[in-house]
Amino acid sequence: MTDQTTKIECQNLSKIFKQRSGKVQIPVLESISLSVVENEFLVIVGPGQCGKTTLLRIIAGLETPTTGKVFLDGKEVTGPGPDRGMVFQKYTLFPWKTVMGNVEMGLKIGGMSKRQRREVASHYINLVGLQGFEKAYPHQLSGGMKQRVGIARAYANNPKVLLLDEPFGQLDAQTRYLMEQETARIWSVEKKTVIFVTNSIEEAVYLADRIVTLEGKLPGRLKSTYVVNLPRPREHIDKEFLEMRHTITKETELLL
Amino acid sequence: MKTTMGHTVSVHAASHGNGKGTAAHIGKVVKNRYVLYFVSIVSLLVIWHFSAVIGESSKYMPTPAMVLTELWRIAHENLAGKNLLGHLWSSMHRVLIGFAIGSLVGVPLGLFMALNRYLNALVKPIFDLFKPMPPISWISLAILWFGIGEESKVFIIAIGAFVPALINSYNGIRLVDPALYDAIRMLGANRWQTMIEVTFPAGFPALFAGLQIALSVAWSCVLAAELVSARSGMGFLIILGMTMSNPAMILSGMVVIAITAYLITVVLSNVEKWVCPWKVELPQ
Amino acid sequence: MNSETKLKDPLSLKIAPWVSVIGFFVVWQLLIDTEIVPRILLASPVEVGKLLIDKLTNPDPDGAVLMTHTIISLIEALLGYILALITGIPLGLLMGWFVVAEGLARPPFEMIRPIPPVAWIPLAIFWFGIGITGKVFIIWACAVVPCVINAYTGVRMANPTLIQMARTYGASDWQIFTKICIPSALPMVFGGLQIALALAWTTLVAAELIAADAGLGYLITMGRRLLRPDMIVLGMIMVGLTGWFIGNIIDRIERRLTAGLERGGAAT
Numbered sequence: 001m002t003d004q005t006t007k008i009e010c011q012n013l014s015k016i017f018k019q020r021s022g023k024v025q026i027p028v029l030e031s032i033s034l035s036v037v038e039n040e041f042l043v044i045v046g047p048g049q050c051g052k053t054t055l056l057r058i059i060a061g062l063e064t065p066t067t068g069k070v071f072l073d074g075k076e077v078t079g080p081g082p083d084r085g086m087v088f089q090k091y092t093l094f095p096w097k098t099v100m101g102n103v104e105m106g107l108k109i110g111g112m113s114k115r116q117r118r119e120v121a122s123h124y125i126n127l128v129g130l131q132g133f134e135k136a137y138p139h140q141l142s143g144g145m146k147q148r149v150g151i152a153r154a155y156a157n158n159p160k161v162l163l164l165d166e167p168f169g170q171l172d173a174q175t176r177y178l179m180e181q182e183t184a185r186i187w188s189v190e191k192k193t194v195i196f197v198t199n200s201i202e203e204a205v206y207l208a209d210r211i212v213t214l215e216g217k218l219p220g221r222l223k224s225t226y227v228v229n230l231p232r233p234r235e236h237i238d239k240e241f242l243e244m245r246h247t248i249t250k251e252t253e254l255l256l
Numbered sequence: 257m258k259t260t261m262g263h264t265v266s267v268h269a270a271s272h273g274n275g276k277g278t279a280a281h282i283g284k285v286v287k288n289r290y291v292l293y294f295v296s297i298v299s300l301l302v303i304w305h306f307s308a309v310i311g312e313s314s315k316y317m318p319t320p321a322m323v324l325t326e327l328w329r330i331a332h333e334n335l336a337g338k339n340l341l342g343h344l345w346s347s348m349h350r351v352l353i354g355f356a357i358g359s360l361v362g363v364p365l366g367l368f369m370a371l372n373r374y375l376n377a378l379v380k381p382i383f384d385l386f387k388p389m390p391p392i393s394w395i396s397l398a399i400l401w402f403g404i405g406e407e408s409k410v411f412i413i414a415i416g417a418f419v420p421a422l423i424n425s426y427n428g429i430r431l432v433d434p435a436l437y438d439a440i441r442m443l444g445a446n447r448w449q450t451m452i453e454v455t456f457p458a459g460f461p462a463l464f465a466g467l468q469i470a471l472s473v474a475w476s477c478v479l480a481a482e483l484v485s486a487r488s489g490m491g492f493l494i495i496l497g498m499t500m501s502n503p504a505m506i507l508s509g510m511v512v513i514a515i516t517a518y519l520i521t522v523v524l525s526n527v528e529k530w531v532c533p534w535k536v537e538l539p540q
Numbered sequence: 541m542n543s544e545t546k547l548k549d550p551l552s553l554k555i556a557p558w559v560s561v562i563g564f565f566v567v568w569q570l571l572i573d574t575e576i577v578p579r580i581l582l583a584s585p586v587e588v589g590k591l592l593i594d595k596l597t598n599p600d601p602d603g604a605v606l607m608t609h610t611i612i613s614l615i616e617a618l619l620g621y622i623l624a625l626i627t628g629i630p631l632g633l634l635m636g637w638f639v640v641a642e643g644l645a646r647p648p649f650e651m652i653r654p655i656p657p658v659a660w661i662p663l664a665i666f667w668f669g670i671g672i673t674g675k676v677f678i679i680w681a682c683a684v685v686p687c688v689i690n691a692y693t694g695v696r697m698a699n700p701t702l703i704q705m706a707r708t709y710g711a712s713d714w715q716i717f718t719k720i721c722i723p724s725a726l727p728m729v730f731g732g733l734q735i736a737l738a739l740a741w742t743t744l745v746a747a748e749l750i751a752a753d754a755g756l757g758y759l760i761t762m763g764r765r766l767l768r769p770d771m772i773v774l775g776m777i778m779v780g781l782t783g784w785f786i787g788n789i790i791d792r793i794e795r796r797l798t799a800g801l802e803r804g805g806a807a808t
């Protein structure tokens with residue numbers, strides 16, 4: 001963390017979902033304040049159904065907070081935009097587009113010429129290791145490959161901030177491990193400000209510069225922050241790694 | 257059924273005594289799908305033939321051979337000024353015009369209804385009033401309005417095609433996975449780009465399925481309309497067979513109708529593979 | 541477009557359907573009253589309503605009161621439909637599980653499958669005349685197709701893991717068929733019942749339009765012969781209403797049965 005300019009700033013966010021014309025109110029998030037600096041890899045850890053997706057969607061601008069504000073580079077976020085890239089929990093690729101079509105979609109929308117965007121998209125397809133699959137449709141890909149496309153699609157649009165919502169939650173353990181390695185590698189090749197949501201403490205310690213934990217019951221509140229200063233690339237069996245993981249696990253279990 | 261049994265038994269008898277291995281082998285042959293298909297078709301034809309030649313029944317039930325001869329005859333002879341191909345084309349011609357009108361009105365209306373809540377609130381109730389009426393029930397009004405010429409038939413077909421075209425394009429657009437809208441908006445799309453890049457392509461398979469249904473409904477409608485009143489077309493041909501007490505003519509007409517309907521489905525499902533290559537095929 | 545904004549529709553959106561339906565009938569009535577559309581081409585809603593009340597008790601000019609026409613149509617449709625169910629569903633179920641049943645039944649089935657239902661009408665009339673037998677045959681021929689297809693597909697989609705498990709426990713083919721395949725096919729079968737009913741009703745109306753001496757389709761045809769647009773429209777409305785009504789009943793029955801099925805399934 002050399003650069004200390006603040007990229008994302010969340011001020012006192014809360015979210016209450018209203019259902020059936022407001023008769024039922026579900027408080028999902030409460031007083032979340034958080035800031036992320038440039039090129040930082042922030043991981044948000046929390047158990048299932050604690051508002052992780054909701055928090056990320058608020059930062060993305062897909063959901064409006066009930067109270068509080070989100071700033072990106074000092075400007076208030078009012079809606080979704082290409083300055084943030086999102087990788088969704090459920091792959092959410094465009095099924096009628098090939099891998100190439102999916103990855104270049106953001107550039108197409110941005111108005112880039114066909115030749116240029118092919119070039120950029122190819123670069124990112126190679127970066128995520130999908131060369132040779134440019135012409136495949138999403139239904140022909142495995143889960144891990146689909147999520148690589150999702151990552152390439154978000155990266156290719158060159159957003160200021162990358163938001164990843166449990167991107168590997170639906171993968172088997174083997175693929176998940178591989179994808180974590182890949183993510184760390186891609187991030188080291190092309191630095192970005194990243195907010196990564198997960199329910200796996202191991203995944204968090206492997207990837208993060210900084211970890212924040214969310215409380216395990218609704219409404220979700222921020223609990224603790226851990227700075228992970230381990231050298232990269234990391235090994236799951238290093239002594240420090242295991243210690244870090246152990247500490248967080250113990251404290252998280254306490255607050256569940 | 258008798259012939260089926262006979263066939264199976266003879267297979268057993270012919271290769272009996274070659275030990276256990278062959279018995280299992282025969283079991284496999286008997287359970288082989290294609291062998292069974294063959295047995296089924298042959299026995300069907302045999303039963304059909306013999307049930308038709310018993311006593312007086314050929315007055316009501318022609319033999320398969322008679323149907324084939326009749327098919328050959330109507331393919332060459334003119335009936336009411338046209339041979340078989342001519343009648344087939346008359347029907348097709350009506351189908352194409354009616355289908356074109358029905359889907360050119362139905363698809364855009366369905367799209368606009370899905371995209372605009374106010375238009376939907378105005379049009380949907382009226383559409384729902386008309387929906388349960390079978391298209392063919394319009395025939396009497398159509399004849400009153402347009403006479404017994406081409407227009408009344410085209411009208412029935414257009415109504416028949418209109419309903420599935422509208423319903424499917426409407427549902428196709430409405431049932432687009434909202435997550436796809438999130439994805440495209442995150443990439444910076446404005447309303448117009450969202451429509452072009454997500455709404456239409458995501459709704460397209462359902463829309464196309466609607467057109468497929470519309471075309472097969474149109475094919476049914478043209479027959480129904482021609483059965484009620486016509487001087488040409490496949491429906492006219494089979495009703496002519498009925499009035500002339502010529503069952504072979506009815507059946508040969510039905511054969512042509514079935515083959516045409518079958519070809520329409522095959523062609524359309526190939527077109528679908530070509531225009532929606534991303535669509536996952538359901539395992540049958 | 542998040543969840544909150546969608547909750548309340550503006551008032552204008554709530555009254556729009558009523559405006560539209562009332563407007564439709566008013567415009568229809570006005571078109572006739574002002575003679576923009578001549579009376580020989582279309583009857584006004586009021587005239588249709590009058591005829592409806594009259595036809596409840598008056599058998600003239602077509603020979604029967606409205607209820608009789610409706611009941612005749614219903615009986616014809618339901619008889620053919622029930623015959624189709626009791627032949628088509630067992631056949632489809634057997635075809636889905638037993639190779640021999642499929643091998644023998646499939647070719648003839650594939651031959652009649654592409655025949656549009658209305659194309660059976662001339663043959664049926666030629667064989668059985670314009671009475672009830674012919675109608676029942678037509679309805680059977682068209683309704684049996686979706687019954688077979690759906691029962692067959694339902695069995696084909698039965699969970700293979702479940703079947704495999706039953707096999708390892710030593711269940712016989714027949715046991716697997718009755719205990720696993722049939723229950724798991726039921727939802728598909730019900731789907732088929734709906735399709736078959738809609739098809740049966742439409743086809744029956746077509747058959748009655750072409751040749752009949754009673755029934756709602758006959759009422760429509762008589763309306764044309766007697767140049768009585770009010771009778772045509774009344775017939776059409778009755779056809780639509782009855783079709784909608786029996787569709788709803790089947791829907792109800794289906795929901796009750798599948799709900800029971802799910803409860804039963806959860807208990808075991």
Ligand SMILES: Nc1ncnc2c1ncn2[C@@H]1O[C@H](COP(=O)(O)OP(=O)(O)OP(=O)(O)O)[C@@H](O)[C@H]1O
Pocket residue numbers: 017018019026028046047048049050051052053054055089166199543
């Ligand atoms: N649009 C919505 N309307 C009503 N309630 C919602 C909505 N979205 C989320 N919720 C509720 O908010 C709570 C938190 O949901 P969220 O998806 O943010 O959790 P999560 O931590 O991402 O869960 P998971 O680990 O399963 O992904 C859930 O109880 C959910 O029911």
Ligand SMILES: [Mg+2]
Pocket residue numbers: 052053054089165166
């Ligand atoms: Mg989530």
